[in-house]
Amino acid sequence: METTLEIGNDILTLSADEIRKMDHEMRLVGAHVTVGLPRPPRRYLRHGWQSWSLAAWTDSTPLPTQRPRLLQPMQTDPVYVHDEGPHGSWVGAIEFEDGKILLLGALGLETHVRLNGTRLEGWSEAESVEWLVAYGEESAIFARYADLLGDIFGRVEKKPAPRIWCSWYSLYTAIDEPTLGRIFDGLGDLPFDVLQVDDGWQVSIGDWEANAKFPAGMKALAERIKSTGRQAGLWLAPLIAVKSSKLFRSHPDWFLKDDQGRFISAGFNWGEPLFALDTTHPAALDWLAALMKQVRAWGFDYLKLDFLYAGGLPGKRHVDMPREAAYRNGIRVMREAMGADAFFLTCGAPILPSLGLCDALRVGPDVAGEWESHRDAVLLYNPTTPGAKNAVRTTLHRLWLKPLVQTDPDVAYFAARGNSLSPEQKRMLQDLALVCEFRATSDLPQWLTNEERESLRDFLGDQPEPRQIGRTQFQLGPRTVDFASAMSMPEPPRGLTSMQGALTGWLGSQGWVLNLLNKLGQRALEKMKKEL
Numbered sequence: 001m002e003t004t005l006e007i008g009n010d011i012l013t014l015s016a017d018e019i020r021k022m023d024h025e026m027r028l029v030g031a032h033v034t035v036g037l038p039r040p041p042r043r044y045l046r047h048g049w050q051s052w053s054l055a056a057w058t059d060s061t062p063l064p065t066q067r068p069r070l071l072q073p074m075q076t077d078p079v080y081v082h083d084e085g086p087h088g089s090w091v092g093a094i095e096f097e098d099g100k101i102l103l104l105g106a107l108g109l110e111t112h113v114r115l116n117g118t119r120l121e122g123w124s125e126a127e128s129v130e131w132l133v134a135y136g137e138e139s140a141i142f143a144r145y146a147d148l149l150g151d152i153f154g155r156v157e158k159k160p161a162p163r164i165w166c167s168w169y170s171l172y173t174a175i176d177e178p179t180l181g182r183i184f185d186g187l188g189d190l191p192f193d194v195l196q197v198d199d200g201w202q203v204s205i206g207d208w209e210a211n212a213k214f215p216a217g218m219k220a221l222a223e224r225i226k227s228t229g230r231q232a233g234l235w236l237a238p239l240i241a242v243k244s245s246k247l248f249r250s251h252p253d254w255f256l257k258d259d260q261g262r263f264i265s266a267g268f269n270w271g272e273p274l275f276a277l278d279t280t281h282p283a284a285l286d287w288l289a290a291l292m293k294q295v296r297a298w299g300f301d302y303l304k305l306d307f308l309y310a311g312g313l314p315g316k317r318h319v320d321m322p323r324e325a326a327y328r329n330g331i332r333v334m335r336e337a338m339g340a341d342a343f344f345l346t347c348g349a350p351i352l353p354s355l356g357l358c359d360a361l362r363v364g365p366d367v368a369g370e371w372e373s374h375r376d377a378v379l380l381y382n383p384t385t386p387g388a389k390n391a392v393r394t395t396l397h398r399l400w401l402k403p404l405v406q407t408d409p410d411v412a413y414f415a416a417r418g419n420s421l422s423p424e425q426k427r428m429l430q431d432l433a434l435v436c437e438f439r440a441t442s443d444l445p446q447w448l449t450n451e452e453r454e455s456l457r458d459f460l461g462d463q464p465e466p467r468q469i470g471r472t473q474f475q476l477g478p479r480t481v482d483f484a485s486a487m488s489m490p491e492p493p494r495g496l497t498s499m500q501g502a503l504t505g506w507l508g509s510q511g512w513v514l515n516l517l518n519k520l521g522q523r524a525l526e527k528m529k530k531e532l
Helices: 069-074 138-153 177-188 218-227 244-251 282-298 308-312 323-338 372-377 388-398 423-436 450-461 495-508 510-528
Strands: 002-007 010-015 018-022 025-030 032-036 043-047 054-057 087-089 090-096 101-106 113-114 119-124 129-136 164-166 194-197 202-204 209-210 231-236 240-242 265-269 271-274 300-303 343-346 358-360 404-410 474-478 478-483
Touching: 002 018, 002 129, 025 032, 032 101, 054 388, 069 265, 069 495, 087 090, 090 113, 090 138, 090 177, 101 113, 101 119, 101 138, 129 138, 138 450, 164 231, 177 218, 194 218, 194 300, 202 244, 209 218, 209 282, 218 231, 218 282, 231 282, 240 244, 271 308, 282 323, 308 323, 323 343, 388 423, 404 423, 423 450, 423 474, 423 478, 495 510
Parallel strands: 043 087, 164 194, 194 231, 231 300, 300 343, 343 358, 358 404
Antiparallel strands: 002 010, 010 032, 018 025, 025 129, 032 119, 043 054, 043 090, 087 113, 090 101, 101 129, 113 119, 202 209, 240 271, 265 271, 474 478
């Protein structure tokens, strides 16, 4: 059926199986719905599928397909990576000349929104769903959408976000017992609530046992952290496994395959292809539950589960169900196994299917010690790679989720050493953390000057009660901060730059190239670690 909606001097045409007019909004019902526009909009809000995928207001022209191809399954929704039109998962919005927006948002999973010329199109991969169509001020419209999503997916009791030190952005995988011990001692009385051990403690991706660098074991490590008066945190990536892992070799039937029986790619990292666990397989679910219980028994109360997109990748499953429903099934099993008293942070996670089950959600790509890489931003045109600008841009466009979940913007930097960020860029990351009310750093105490250490202490104690006063502007106590300088997208590569980008993208899809870069990075880290 069709109807019209009058917005100012414009008439929109709505099409769906069922249309209901309500106060200040419309509800559409159908597996495919459309909203016809009088003219192409000024801007379109692209909302990416998982934590690292781009979320940003852009113009309506197609963006280049991000590279390299090998990494696409771990950075965006691989089903729609070649979609030429502006596309988003679950929700899309257009901006009118007066600054007001029109939102088309699904009230269910497995859904997408595309701008097709002068038409917003919403569709479901699974079944007929309800959609919200609302027009008005951006903050009010997204607040309404978030409220409806809370009714559908549930609202966890919001716990105060802990103040976190994590090992990743200073040491990456080059961690061991003695090094972490020196860092824990060096943190002294800095007011952290959680010390989180990141990647590098495990035997393999898939084999979640302490490796040789942690001979005392994980229970002893948790006790060492708790002896400082803080909670123990741990990083895991339970929904992926590398080919060489014991888990993959012992249970290949637990992993997603395509129609030809080939394993579904979950990307490439740690020098190997990644494969995705089937979160509908009963034995795999039992294994996930046992793993969560083991981690809690070791003494870790803060769990950061990463690379979770793998649970929602397309593929054949043991139980035939839609892919986001399957992901949510796996997350629910792990949430129940770890217990409601654990603090559960999801990362690399499909956004809407995580709601109601986790305490915090990473809402942007990883930060990095540089603002923006020419290789990644221009040659590869990849907004999902680690970088401070990428992290700020996407995080800012996901802050509408704050009423539903703690929004994790990733870490802030304070030390001058170990990064190339300007003081202004570091302050922007710090301010973003204060806006999100989720504060973390990876800075090593050995690197901090007295002034930097006191700046970190002030940051951990600051509670300015942020207030949004514009799309990119916020009031933080007496200060007004603006993140506008991080919002722009690079120009699409053309001419010689396009040719260089194609070559760089090809090289980035070669496992041997990624392995070489990884080895060089590891050597530099080991050299740095000896100086601690």
